[in-house]
Amino acid sequence: MIQKLMEKIRRTGAPIVVGLDPMLGYIPEHITKRAFEEKGETLDGAAEAVWQYNKEIVDAVWDLIPAVKPQIAMYEQFGLPGLAAFKKTVDYCKEKGLVVIGDVKRGDIGSTSQAYACGHLGKVSVGSKTYYPFDEDFITVNPYFGIDGVKPFLDVCREEDRGIFLLVKTSNPSSGEFQDQLVNGRPLYELVGEKVAEWADTCMDGQYSNVGAVVGATYPEMGKVLRKIMPKCFILVPGYGAQGGKAEDLVHYFNEDGMGAIVNSSRGIIAAYKQEKYRKFGPENFAKASRAAVEDMIADINGALGRR
Amino acid sequence: MIQKLMEKIRRTGAPIVVGLDPMLGYIPEHITKRAFEEKGETLDGAAEAVWQYNKEIVDAVWDLIPAVKPQIAMYEQFGLPGLAAFKKTVDYCKEKGLVVIGDVKRGDIGSTSQAYACGHLGKVSVGSKTYYPFDEDFITVNPYFGIDGVKPFLDVCREEDRGIFLLVKTSNPSSGEFQDQLVNGRPLYELVGEKVAEWADTCMDGQYSNVGAVVGATYPEMGKVLRKIMPKCFILVPGYGAQGGKAEDLVHYFNEDGMGAIVNSSRGIIAAYKQEKYRKFGPENFAKASRAAVEDMIADINGALGRR
Numbered sequence: 231m232i233q234k235l236m237e238k239i240r241r242t243g244a245p246i247v248v249g250l251d252p253m254l255g256y257i258p259e260h261i262t263k264r265a266f267e268e269k270g271e272t273l274d275g276a277a278e279a280v281w282q283y284n285k286e287i288v289d290a291v292w293d294l295i296p297a298v299k300p301q302i303a304m305y306e307q308f309g310l311p312g313l314a315a316f317k318k319t320v321d322y323c324k325e326k327g328l329v330v331i332g333d334v335k336r337g338d339i340g341s342t343s344q345a346y347a348c349g350h351l352g353k354v355s356v357g358s359k360t361y362y363p364f365d366e367d368f369i370t371v372n373p374y375f376g377i378d379g380v381k382p383f384l385d386v387c388r389e390e391d392r393g394i395f396l397l398v399k400t401s402n403p404s405s406g407e408f409q410d411q412l413v414n415g416r417p418l419y420e421l422v423g424e425k426v427a428e429w430a431d432t433c434m435d436g437q438y439s440n441v442g443a444v445v446g447a448t449y450p451e452m453g454k455v456l457r458k459i460m461p462k463c464f465i466l467v468p469g470y471g472a473q474g475g476k477a478e479d480l481v482h483y484f485n486e487d488g489m490g491a492i493v494n495s496s497r498g499i500i501a502a503y504k505q506e507k508y509r510k511f512g513p514e515n516f517a518k519a520s521r522a523a524v525e526d527m528i529a530d531i532n533g534a535l536g537r538r
Numbered sequence: 539m540i541q542k543l544m545e546k547i548r549r550t551g552a553p554i555v556v557g558l559d560p561m562l563g564y565i566p567e568h569i570t571k572r573a574f575e576e577k578g579e580t581l582d583g584a585a586e587a588v589w590q591y592n593k594e595i596v597d598a599v600w601d602l603i604p605a606v607k608p609q610i611a612m613y614e615q616f617g618l619p620g621l622a623a624f625k626k627t628v629d630y631c632k633e634k635g636l637v638v639i640g641d642v643k644r645g646d647i648g649s650t651s652q653a654y655a656c657g658h659l660g661k662v663s664v665g666s667k668t669y670y671p672f673d674e675d676f677i678t679v680n681p682y683f684g685i686d687g688v689k690p691f692l693d694v695c696r697e698e699d700r701g702i703f704l705l706v707k708t709s710n711p712s713s714g715e716f717q718d719q720l721v722n723g724r725p726l727y728e729l730v731g732e733k734v735a736e737w738a739d740t741c742m743d744g745q746y747s748n749v750g751a752v753v754g755a756t757y758p759e760m761g762k763v764l765r766k767i768m769p770k771c772f773i774l775v776p777g778y779g780a781q782g783g784k785a786e787d788l789v790h791y792f793n794e795d796g797m798g799a800i801v802n803s804s805r806g807i808i809a810a811y812k813q814e815k816y817r818k819f820g821p822e823n824f825a826k827a828s829r830a831a832v833e834d835m836i837a838d839i840n841g842a843l844g845r846r
Contacts, residue, residue, distance in 0.1 A: 251650075254664070262665070271665030303650045307657035308664075309671030310625060314618055337680070338643055339710040339776075342559075342611045349615035356562070356616075357570070357579030363617030372645065374682045375708055376715030400683055402647040407684030408730060411721040418719060418726070425715070468647075 231367055231393040232438045235329045236489055238296030244528045249496025251301040252280045256501040258513035277311035284319045287500055290517035291524045297329035299494055320366055329367045337372030337379050344382035352386040368393040370444055373422055387433045393440035396426050401446025401469030423459040430463045438462055447475025454482040465491045471498030477534035493531055499523045539675055539701045540746045543637045546604030552836045557804025559609040560588045564809040566821035585619035592627045595808055598825035599832045605637035607802055628674055637675045645680030645687050652690035660694040676701040678752055681730055695741045701748035704734050709754025709777030731767040738771045746770055755783025762790040773799045779806030785842035801839055807831045
């Protein structure tokens, strides 16, 4: 699966991923209004607004980008209708040829992780039939349980040619509270990174692994170290843009081959029309604003990569 | 909310929780057969079997126990129909007066944790209306992101009188891979436990906090230490029975007042009819086997508590 992602990155020239994390507050009024007229001010109405918003953005940017990353929490907050909008979004993005990274951050003891792995990346058996319930290409995974919570995901990655990104160093301000604690003089995230590199070796797909890591754009010095610890892992980099990460800081997340990292922006793209820079588009043309923001992000990152 | 749980523990005399973690392999054939006849060998059929199985177990044990803990992964693996069965199970258990602990182990950066907190414990606004989408009483939370990933859950606990159990030391064999790493000479789980105790102080409900901890039954020595570190926290204890935890080992998870811990059993109860001890009930009477297993578990734990 990482080969598919790499091929799409090469074709688009865009080592980026658009985070489809729709908050109701981002969605232009004309869309929510229409959705509420149709389905009421209900969870179904909210889910419909989310779906229409996503669809218009995807239609506007799909040819520029290799991948999308829907954050399932933003859908799950609207209950079952929200999760139906998540599934619809996953399916639609796959139809458009996009690689879908489900940002689900699941992880549990072995038997439970296996259920998550089957539900999101793999298949379940029902009597004599099998189904791929959520059918994402990649998902994010929380490694706090250690190898027996991770192994079921690795198994499914191998069996189904799917991928995962394990949390190593997250982008939020307090990520250091536990992740930076020194273990034998080295931060815990380095230890996690070493384990991820080991696990990655067991899931190779060409010169890279189907097992990658999440390292926040907001900690570039740590990203530099982690790049070396996990040479065959793609790094999924949240925190660019709205959270404060800058393109110059991110060049060290990439390998010499220009591969090995994919930078996410969510709010900065999907709610671009709310920024001063893209305000001229207006709420009616929010998706065009998103397209312009994608083009600017690609130029920003490729510019920084060119200058290194 | 912890007061409600305590009152139910007092009334039933049962400091236990039944884990509703239905694997298709546990469900007696007469139930799956009927469900597949009605809905086909589909995700809907699987979800229907899960729901019928749960309902029969809940009907058989609800008067003996204070709480249930559905593990969402076991439902999520069947996609949207599975999640609908989860929601149906939550609602039904609440109707029966049971406290519902959603074992969801969510956790992310602040804005994302907020969405999970609203979706599972709190409410979301849609236009002028508000909804409680999943509406559990407690959920389990992964603390790997540090305080800003936890705070949105604490806020909802205070606003809505709900509760959480934060993962401190999980029950699985490899939990030590990261959780036991020594930080300044002390294991990481102790550091996490200290933070949980701090956070718990901000969410008090009587003499206990609405913020508790998950500590596996499989690590009794650690449970003893963590009991002291988090005196006002309830400890949710997975790993009893099928995973190997014994009642004698668990007495130190309780405080002197006989409160402060609630021991979970999943497979050991819901698939009791498959054990030699309860085989006489037969698959047709699987729910009666579950009731007998609940009675035995209560006697086992109370016996050990009496002997300490």
